[in-house]
Amino acid sequence: MKSWQCLVCGWIYDEEHGWPEEGIAAGTRWQDIPDDWSCPDCGAAKADFEMIEITRA
């Protein structure tokens, strides 16, 4: 399980928790999220904004 961070606003997508608010189930991998999905915080698009893989502290 990995986490990905929006480089615009810093919002973090955590594969382990998913994003149930928008129907993305816990455990959904980043590559399985639709390309037209966008950052729940700033609206940056998945395709447009680089997301970085972050390591767990």
Add this chain to the structure above:
Amino acid sequence: MVVIGNGIAGSTAALTLRAEGYRGSIVLIGQEPDAPYRRPPLSKGFLRGEMAAQSLRLYTSDTWTRLDIKLLTSTTVAAIDTRRRTVDLGTRAPLPYDRLLLATGAYPRPWPSAHRLAGVHTLRTLGQARALSRQLTPGARLLVIGAGMIGLEVAACARVRDCQVTVIEAAPHPLAHLLPAEVSAPLTALHRARGVGLHTFVHLQDLSAGDNGVLTATDRSGRSWEADVVVVATGTRANAELAGEAGLAVDDGIVVDRYCATSEPGIFAAGDVTSQPDALLGGHRRIEQWANAQEHGVVAALNMLGKPMAHVPLPWCWTDQFGTKVQICGWPLAADRTRLSGDVDARDFTATFHREGLLIGAVCFNRPAQFRDLRHQITLTLPAVDGDGPG
């Protein structure tokens, strides 16, 4: 390399210096006690009580030691000596610099007589957000002065927390500095539908506290509003005093060219503190937006390293109020024609702004994918910058 200001512009610049291969010393100085954090949620998720302060942190705590960047928090710069090229930190020995970046941001304009009144807040920092958040208890009467972006966001957060919320605004409609009335109207309607008392054309004259701690705001016509908590959200001023005292050109903000250069050799500036060239309209202006400050920080670092790169900013920002996501880019107020498409009442629509046939701005309500495309299109219409580098 010394960077004053550890907000998004300064911290991005410090990281970019390292990422670009600079191996010398980097000192990043911040006035606040906190390591760099995300400001946008302070008036959104954090103030709604949905996010912990911990989740606002921008980088992992080992980032600075790992990259050998010296982060000084709770540190105020007393002066800049441009002749000796040193930064005076007061109690510490003067810090020498080869290149200096000023990324000192902006601060909310206080209400002249009210900054010492208990219950009167401004919102910019995590500390201020915490203090305000503690007072947003159910039933509390909140008065927001100013229906700009921060004012509306605070109002929406407070309604979600069951406060009684009133917003007063001097302009004819909310977000008047950003949007024409027809485009801000759906947001105004949303606030009213959710129980926010929104009054425009209100020219506040006095704000005072009674013996019982109740705050009273009175306008020129004698109307008054009582409140337990007041948020003053009437725009910001650039934190440019330090630059001005050091002799740098300051006009509203620190004046920079497209290459982040100030009037003083070796000193650069980036982010909300700057007055920078407007990519479309000419002249200089401040852009008080997160994304601009982030990009400006990258460009400043490159120029500090002698790698000329122009910053041609397309202003853009986002907000999130009562579950509605609004994204704004470009120059909506400079348009000669506006086109609306979609369902305005359902807050599912796009407004595009045109000037002499060119697309110069866009606003999307709950349409992030479309916004991305429009923003990209507008970037393509911006005038190209000649590649000669700084003059």
